[in-house]
Amino acid sequence: MTEALFDTTAPARSGRGMWVRILRRPSVIVPLAALGLLLLIALLPAFFAGLFGNGDPRVCDLSRSIDGPEPGHPFGFDVQGCDVYANVIYGTQSSIAVGVLTTVLSLLVAVVLGTIAGTRGGWADSVISRLTDIFLGFPFLLGAIVVLNSVSERTVFSVSLVLALFSWPLLARLVRSSVRGITGSEYVLAARTMGLSWWRVVTRYILPNALAPVIVVATIMIGSVIVSESTLTYLGIGLESPAISWGLQLASAQSKFQLAPHLLLFPSIFLAVTVLSVIVLGDSLRAALDPRRNT
Amino acid sequence: MTDPLLTIDGLSIDFTVDGSTSRAVDRASLEVMPGEVVALVGESGSGKSATAMAVLGLLPRTATVAGSIRLRDLELSGLDDEQLRSVRGRRVAMVFQDPQGALNPVFSIGFQLMEAVRQQDPSLDRAGRRARAIELLGQVEIPDPESRLGYYPHQLSGGQCQRVMIAMALASEPELLIADEPTTALDVTVQAEILEVLRRLRDRLSTAILLITHDMGVVADLADRVVVMRRGEIVETNTAVELFERPQADYTRELLAAVPRIGLRPSPTALDPAAPVLEVADLVVDYRSRLRGTFRAVDHVSFTVGPHEIVALVGESGSGKTTVGRCAIGLAPISGGHVRVGGIDVVGASVAERRTMHRTVGVVFQNPAASLNPRYTVEQTVSEPLSVILGVRGRELRERVVGLLESVGLSGDWMSRYAHELSGGQRQRVSIARAVALEPKLLIADEPTSALDVSVQARVLDVFRELQSSLGFACLFISHDLAVVDSLCDRIAVMQRGRLVEYGDREDVLTRPGDDYTRRLVASVPVPDPVLQAQRRQERLAS
Structure with missing residues (x-):
């Protein structure tokens, strides 16, 4: 008699297109397109730099120092008389590389430590939690200055490493609390009572469900890391020439920007657009993945 | 005749979410x-x-209301x-x-x-x-x-x-x-x-x-x-x-x-005297907290579950019934006494023994929304214990999964669905299929139907009963609903504040309760019959 109350055949499914629906939002498309373009620039800087005929950032003519934009040199010349456009384009590569590399490194550390702390509990949790607290309590700039001054060579990789050293604790905390919540849920209990191994429970049950909020925060972190890199470089403790980066260009512009605002303007625009796109994308992903908005 | 206090006339409510409209209430009228x-x-x-x-x-703002709602003469809509x-x-x-x-x-x-x-x-x-x-x-x-x-x-x-x-x-x-x-x-x-x-x-x-x-x-x-x-x-x-x-x-x-009622089922057959599948002896569980001291969740509880037998563990929230169930699957700290599953003591079991134990015990949890991995399809959920624990592969695996899902009334298209695409009752049936996939000797069901509507609950209980009689597992059925317990179980253990206050055959416990608390519990269950209920209320007030 209760059969009638039951649907016995599966209704046509409509829930498959969640990613399509997310991708259709303008707040996702626009930053995604901007980031795609920047990524292309980072991968093929020579092609983009050569668009106006003067594609080599290291061909400089001191007599043209801080001259304004002109045909063939759309962004003008910097203090050394190099083409600003070519420098900004080549700078994209190191800025994005630092952002992505730092985030990936800290995400790796955070996932490993956060998962151990979240699933094991007990003393492992206490040790890892105190460790993150210590790193969170460290003044970032001071720490970065000390560490960066003591490394012999400041390259994209070493700067990323230092930035990751100070940015993993935030993610680790997030992973830990997210993992803890999932570990207590009934489907994880069910998996454990089935006798599945710890590794399988973590990789199949806990992490796939716990990582969504972490990925969102990590996306936003890429933006803040790029800003940090520029800040450090501007202060003279980040990347060094002959590396090319937006931070270095901003640093060299600081003494002359009243005479030649274009030195400050163009690298800043690229920096701002990159960071804004990443943060907007992270925010709209957060909104789109929020289960309360997709009931 | 007096005027009605509240008049709802032709009330329709539509919810518009993401551009699609669904009608929640359709021309409802009442006074x-x-x-x-x-x-x-x-x-x-x-x-x-x-x-x-x-x-x-x-x-909420997404709702559109049409029709009239009057409080005496005041139009509210x-x-x-x-x-x-x-x-x-x-x-x-x-x-x-x-x-x-x-x-x-x-x-x-x-x-x-x-x-x-x-x-x-x-x-x-x-x-x-x-x-x-x-x-x-x-x-x-x-x-x-x-x-x-x-x-x-x-x-x-x-x-x-x-x-x-x-x-x-x-x-x-x-x-x-x-x-x-x-x-x-x-x-x-x-x-x-x-x-x-x-x-x-x-x-x-x-x-x-x-x-x-x-x-x-x-x-x-x-x-x-x-x-x-x-x-x-x-x-x-x-x-x-x-x-x-x-x-x-x-x-x-x-x-x-579909509403379960007490006292509609004939008495069960005599019990199997064979060795019990689950034996709980003098079990004590203490939760220690630095701030609040020791809290005794389970206090010297003993009972057994024989083969093919369904034993109900009944009690109100905080009575320790769930903790007893968790002890049997090794998820709660046992401070004293013994829990033996198929003769193996949960305390001090070796890794190998623990593995056999996991294989002989299936679990169904209360909350259908949280008991399935949201990233798994129905097929993955049910096939996982078979492929990972038993190592079944290929066609045999698929056939067994189909067989299991058919035995709980789900088949065909449902296999590729995710948990959020199922209703609560369907999810609970998938949980049951997963729990019996390893053909356990003991099934622990922790309030499996308390989150479901009555008609859905009736269907899930039917599925449960059919599976139990065909597979013959023993079952510890944890519930607060005496009517459900009556329709399903052979023996009943009643818990209050961590203690076992009554333990006996279903009929004895429900019709001739020996303990005061059990009597109060049985008397408090509302009966779906206004006349009878009024009578019971008088009795309760008189006593």
């Missing part, structure tokens, strides 16, 4: 007379709560917020399902009550407000109301919080009280008390009550008239006595038939 208790009954998604929310204008506020709390008050969630945890109940009183009558001074708050607490029968004013919500039990909520709702002497599942979150004995409070309030203050519930027992206990809703439409309106005796609509009949 509530002064001093009358009208029950609005239906399963989840039937639109009963939406109807009640519409009266107070509390629907179309009023702006300012005008609605003069109705809300003053002429119509509401009591919600979760009392502890509805009270502000950082203020004492006295403060919150006096606040409600001030809202109603700003001219009262402090002493006057205090006196009124005490009077209100007295009305909802809270003992020693004066000293309780300084209590905070966390210091009160769920039942007492619900009384405070009712007292706050009464502060303004409303003409209509809307109670949205007021007893669903409470234990049966507490539920009986709250229903009693509501009934006496109606008798004394002649407040009309619109009661929203899914529990036919509650309806039989309190309601004068019943409105049955299904999928947004009203399918039947009738007096309570008529409805239970001569239901008109097919749906009402189905609903009533």
Whole structure:
């Protein structure tokens, strides 16, 4: 008699297109397109730099120092008389590389430590939690200055490493609390009572469900890391020439920007657009993945 | 004949989410007379709560309301917020399902009550407000109301919080009280008390009550008239006595038939004296906390579950019944005594023994929304124990998964669905399929149906019974619902505050309870029959 109350055949499914629906939002498309373009620039800087005929950032003519934009040199010349456009384009590569590399490194550390702390509990949790607290309590700039001054060579990789050293604790905390919540849920209990191994429970049950909020925060972190890199470089403790980066260009512009605002303007625009796109994308992903908005 | 207090006429509610519109309530009409208790009954998604929310204008922005709602002569639909506020709390008050969630945890109940009183009558001074708050607490029968004013919500039990909520709702002497599942979150004995409070309030203050519930027992206990809703439409309106005796609509009949009742099943056959599958002997579980000291969750509990036998573990929330179940699967700290599963002691089992034990025990959890991995399809969920633990592969795996899912009434297209695409009952059937996939000797079912609607519950219990008779596993069935237990189990163990107070054959425990607490528990279960229920109430009051 209760059969009638039951649907016995599966209704046509409509829930498959969640990613399509997310991708259709303008707040996702626009930053995604901007980031795609920047990524292309980072991968093929020579092609983009050569668009106006003067594609080599290291061909400089001191007599043209801080001259304004002109045909063939759309962004003008910097203090050394190099083409600003070519420098900004080549700078994209190191800025994005630092952002992505730092985030990936800290995400790796955070996932490993956060998962151990979240699933094991007990003393492992206490040790890892105190460790993150210590790193969170460290003044970032001071720490970065000390560490960066003591490394012999400041390259994209070493700067990323230092930035990751100070940015993993935030993610680790997030992973830990997210993992803890999932570990207590009934489907994880069910998996454990089935006798599945710890590794399988973590990789199949806990992490796939716990990582969504972490990925969102990590996306936003890429933006803040790029800003940090520029800040450090501007202060003279980040990347060094002959590396090319937006931070270095901003640093060299600081003494002359009243005479030649274009030195400050163009690298800043690229920096701002990159960071804004990443943060907007992270925010709209957060909104789109929020289960309360997709009931 | 008097004029109705509340008239709902042709009410339709549409929800528009992401551009798609769904109709929650379709041309519903009902009336509530002064001093009358009208029950609005239906399963989840039937639109009963939406109807009640519409009266107070509390629907979310995504809702479009059409039709008319009149409180005496005042048309409520179309009023702006300012005008609605003069109705809300003053002429119509509401009591919600979760009392502890509805009270502000950082203020004492006295403060919150006096606040409600001030809202109603700003001219009262402090002493006057205090006196009124005490009077209100007295009305909802809270003992020693004066000293309780300084209590905070966390210091009160769920039942007492619900009384405070009712007292706050009464502060303004409303003409209509809307109670949205007021007893669903409470234990049966507490539920009986709250229903009693509501009934006496109606008798004394002649407040009309619109009661929203899914529990036919509650309806039989309190309601004068019943409105049955299904999928947004009203399918039947009738007096309570008529409805239970001569239901008109097919749906009402189905609903009533699905309600489990005590005492409809013949006595079971004699028990198998063979070695028990689960043996709990003198079990003690202590939870230690540095702040609160030791809390004894389970206190010297002993019972056994024989092969092919279903033993129910019954008790109210906090009685320790779930903890006993978790001990059997090694998820709770055992401080003393023994738990043996198939002869192996859970304490001090070797890794290999533990693995065999996991294979012989299946578990079904309470919450269907949380018991399946959201990233797995139905097929993955059910095939995982087979492929990972037993190493079944390829065609054999697929055949066994199909067989398991068919045995719980799910097949074909359902296999590729994810948990969120299933209804609660379907999820619970997938959980059952997963739990029996390894052909366990023992199944531990922790409140498997308490989150489901009655008709869905009936179907899940059918599936459960069929599987049990075909696979022959022993089962520890943890539940707070005596009617469900009666329809399914062979023996019953009753727990109260960590202790086993009664343990025996189903019939003995339910019809001739030896313990006071069991007697109270059995007497508190509302019966879906208004006449019988009134009789039982008299008996309960007399004793």
